[in-house]
Amino acid sequence: MPKIIVYGDIHGCLDELKQLRSDINPKKGDIEISVGDFLNKGPYSLKTLRYLNKHHILSVMGNNEAKIIKLYHRYQKQGESYLSTLRSSDKKTLLELGTDDITYLESLPYYLKIDTLTIVHGGIVNGMQLSENMNDKEKKLLTQLRFYNKKHEPIPYDDFENREVFWSEEYDGKEGFIVFGHHPFPEVKIEKNAIGIDTGCVYGGTLTAISFTYKDKKVNIKKYTLHEVKAITNHFR
Numbered sequence: 001m002p003k004i005i006v007y008g009d010i011h012g013c014l015d016e017l018k019q020l021r022s023d024i025n026p027k028k029g030d031i032e033i034s035v036g037d038f039l040n041k042g043p044y045s046l047k048t049l050r051y052l053n054k055h056h057i058l059s060v061m062g063n064n065e066a067k068i069i070k071l072y073h074r075y076q077k078q079g080e081s082y083l084s085t086l087r088s089s090d091k092k093t094l095l096e097l098g099t100d101d102i103t104y105l106e107s108l109p110y111y112l113k114i115d116t117l118t119i120v121h122g123g124i125v126n127g128m129q130l131s132e133n134m135n136d137k138e139k140k141l142l143t144q145l146r147f148y149n150k151k152h153e154p155i156p157y158d159d160f161e162n163r164e165v166f167w168s169e170e171y172d173g174k175e176g177f178i179v180f181g182h183h184p185f186p187e188v189k190i191e192k193n194a195i196g197i198d199t200g201c202v203y204g205g206t207l208t209a210i211s212f213t214y215k216d217k218k219v220n221i222k223k224y225t226l227h228e229v230k231a232i233t234n235h236f237r
């Protein structure tokens with residue numbers, strides 16, 4: 001039976017991705033999708049991008065892909081001097097990529113929906129409707145959402161003090177069952193209407209994938225399988 005396979009945040013950890021794929025052994029007809037943040041921080045950004053394309057693995061936009069696109073355009077404008085302002089891993093990733101690669105990154109969708117399954121990198125706020133013409137604020141949430149404060153407002157990553165609840169704990173399911181990444185959890189974060197599969201491979205955790213059976217254009221969200229491989233090392237020290 002055909003499957004939909006979604007990979008957690010790869011962050012250039014190509015060796016682990018290859019190991020995970022060899023464990024899963026995808027067949028022709030399976031649909032493979034990266035949850036975004038397949039590049040940056042880890043060892044092989046460009047090679048991972050090429051590998052995804054070669055194996056027809058789809059991806060949604062992660063905040064790291066969005067960031068590299070932004071940096072690339074600033075670099076084009078400001079020239080060499082701009083590079084010295086960047087973090088070393090951002091700079092390394094940026095310099096690996098060519099114009100065609102950036103064009104590919106710019107083509108990534110902010111979400112993918114297959115039947116009742118939805119894939120986004122960060123998360124979605126209840127009441128938000130996924131559509132082709134979302135504004136920049138909504139796109140930012142899709143790639144970056146993590147915690148709400150007491151007033152249910154999304155807060156920036158570094159506002160540790162006001163973390164009240166993680167978005168997926170309150171998600172109402174109206175935009176489908178969501179597979180997301182972005183926030184590394186020590187173990188897969190399982191909710192009623194969502195599942196977080198970033199298990200921090202680049203930080204020495206594991207690379208996780210989730211697979212669903214896909215028959216007659218129907219995804220069985222109740223019945224999924226988790227796959228994981230251990231990181232070779234902490235790639236981001």
Ligand SMILES: [Mn+2]
Nearest residue numbers: 037062063182
């Ligand atoms: Mn991310």
